[in-house]
Amino acid sequence: MNAVSKPRLLVLIPLTDTDRATLAAHFEVLYAPDAPQREHTLAREGATVRAVLTNGTTGLTADEIDAMPQLEFAAALGAGYENLALDHARAHGIALSNGAGVNADCVADHAIALLLAALRAIPQFDAACRAGVWRDALPMRPTLTGRKLGILGYGHIGAKIAKRAAGFDMPVGYHNRSPRDGVSARYFDSTLALAQWSDCLVVATPGGASTEHLVDRAVLDALGPQGFLVNVSRGSVVDTAALAAALREGRLAGAGLDVYEGEPEPPQALIALDNIVLTPHTAGTSPDVRAATVRNFIDNATRHFAGEALVTPL
Template identity: 40%
Template sequence: MTIEILQTNKLLASCEAALAERYTVHRLHEAADPDALLADIAGRVRGIAGQRASRELIGKLPKLEIIANFGVGYDGIDTAAARERGIRVTNTPNVLNDAVAEITIGLMIALARRIPQADRFVREGRWLEGGYPLLTELNGKTVGILGLGRIGKEIAVRAQAMKMRVVYHGRRRQPDEPYVYYDALTDMARDCDWLVLIAPGGKGTEKIVSRQVLAALGPQGCLVNMARGTLVDEAALVELLANGGLGGAALDVFEKEPQVPEALFGLDNVVLSPHQGSATHQTRNKMGALVVANLDAHFAGEPLPSAVV
């Protein structure tokens, strides 16, 4: 009999097609009555594909063996509940490193040179009235990276190509890395021109970028969030951007996305992006393929390509 799995949210078309070829897929996110669907299939579902799996959902699936998360961040999966049951959890690392690193540098340049604002300046005919103001550049500046993991390292390499000095903060110093390590995030923010966030979400990093950290970054400093909106005290961020306490921000993620604080819309020192860090055809296809590869490996009794539990 074909193995039955549960899909918890919409996935890339290529991923959904590959799953359908191999498995009987029940799409929870499309069910008119999700509870009725779960009651019907609970005893047959052996895998989950998607970005959400709560303790409650895991508890309703007695035969569940594996959760294949679509994305490198897996804060939507209750890994503690999975671990208690001996359920494997996988993610999709590495394949998105380049895409996220590229857009990080792109957003930094967009903020430093106010590229979205310059585009509007030309389109609205204001260039006819006078030149665009002088701004700043990345070279010679110091960028502090919060979270020097796989993606953080790719951002660091690209920042060096822009002639920036790289420093970092994380849970521990990495002896093999050439960059200066700070054991206190506030100290790093104080010494940086740019603060890039690329650490995991979850309770351990919630509001780690506090008002104190933002104030330390200061009126000349810029924040770039490519991680999760929950890492930042968003209310303090908005306030400091509005009153000049923080120089600028390039934001790809938000605390309650897709809801974005309206106060940000009118600020000229902000560049906003709709959580598109890995949103390219190349990367998303690779991510989908890795979801499928993890499921295939598990049910074949082979080592998992990217296990986290």
Template identity: 40%
Template sequence: MARGDTALLGSDWVKDVKGIASMSKVSADLIDALPNLEIIGNFGVGYDAVDARHAGANNVMVTNTPDVLTEEVADTTIGLLIDTVRELSKAQEFLRRGEWGKQVRYPLSKLSLRGRKVGIFGLGRIGKAVARRIEAFGLPIAYHNRRKAADVAYDYYPSLKKLAGAVDTLILVAPGGAETTRAVNTEVLQALGPEGVLINIGRGSVVDEEALAQALKDGTIAAAGLDVFANEPHVPQALLDAPNTVLLPHIGSASVKTRRAMADLVVDNLIAWFDTGTAITPVPETVGVKAVRQ
């Protein structure tokens, strides 16, 4: 299902639906409307658009696509960071407009990656892959999670605000959901400071976009690079108008190779479920779901 709407659910065929491969919202109402549904294969590692808790309570398996997109998204994150700091996209536009050679040089970028301190909000699979890449630049790394990770030596901060106050580059890799909605607010942005750079490749809902637009406008932070937005594909006009942003249309994992691997994992989960009654990559809310065969 590509849209997640329920317009066709009055049809007789809904009773025959046992599996869904989805790229969008799967609500509790949709789950309830499919009486024989067994599994939802979510196309993506983030599954906040799927009511996984309701699915699990109704013995419906939910799977996602971890690992296969980790390195691609981490690569995109670094590219977005460098572009945001060094203004590479703007420099290319300058060249394409024919400005180079008119006795005009492109202005020096005000920011540099050199000497930055990087904070990561969400040190899961992708967050750790981003951190490995940041290490190659010789930059110090700190992080905030719900709890301290046992397998990393990076400095841990118990709150996002404290992390923001300790760094000047904040990379968001956190999942969506009630716990992280608008976690990056005015206070966090103020803590990040006037040299601060915000990068978001996690979920748009994690950022208070109105507060971010204001922070970019008044110099509370220096710049932002965003691959995700709260109400996609809508992008707030204030962010579009901000000259100190780099904005991407949610392309973190969008290469042919990676998207094919993601699609293969969705299909493999569906096949495994119907062949063996087990899933390859179940989400935590549904690990206890058991197949019921007539």
């Protein structure tokens, strides 16, 4: 893409100055990272936009697609794409991509960190140490090694989590829409069956209507009072009220969440509990990952406008 023929790109998510400068070398960038700017830019410039960069949370609606008659390429920066109007976009011949797999290592690292933090009570013991409490006054915590790990959603991230679990000698089971070829982990045909088998359950499935509250009271009860839950997918997959009740009543031993319903507001039902570890949707973020996701978007867009196959199509 040369300077004369740069396609107009509408960016709907917050980016750093560095990211914007990187994109500006390839596109004429329209930056609208919040709702008022989004509405204003679409009204004034929508007819000239040929590409959109968004993410799964912010999405892209059918009405917004209709406001951009020249739109031919849209992408989610990360792996998630639950709020993109995919069918409407495809019906208009719009090419679609995401950042599948680009942040998988980072998310998998964070999932194991949350699991260890919850199982070993790292935040609570850190606070106790700072307060001068010695180990004799604290409860002993379980060992992670050898426990059965269930992975709900065996995509790029799920596979990376399984690889890390091998270092802890953990038997691994998983539930997916269908069994994966070439996977040594044990397949379960339902979330409930997986939870009944597991000591620890990590949620790595996509968000959206089809997975909303997939982890409900029945699944949490199947995981049981010695069980641990980690969610690094989307907050909507776990029933927050059911999780809070299970933790409060001792029907679940602990949890670690990087995502939760109602983001970015803190999960009020959970923040007062001492058997949960919370991080603010940071599992997939790091400087190197962010740079890689921007490069992945540029690669996909460049290939699209050159008439070539996308690297990570939807």
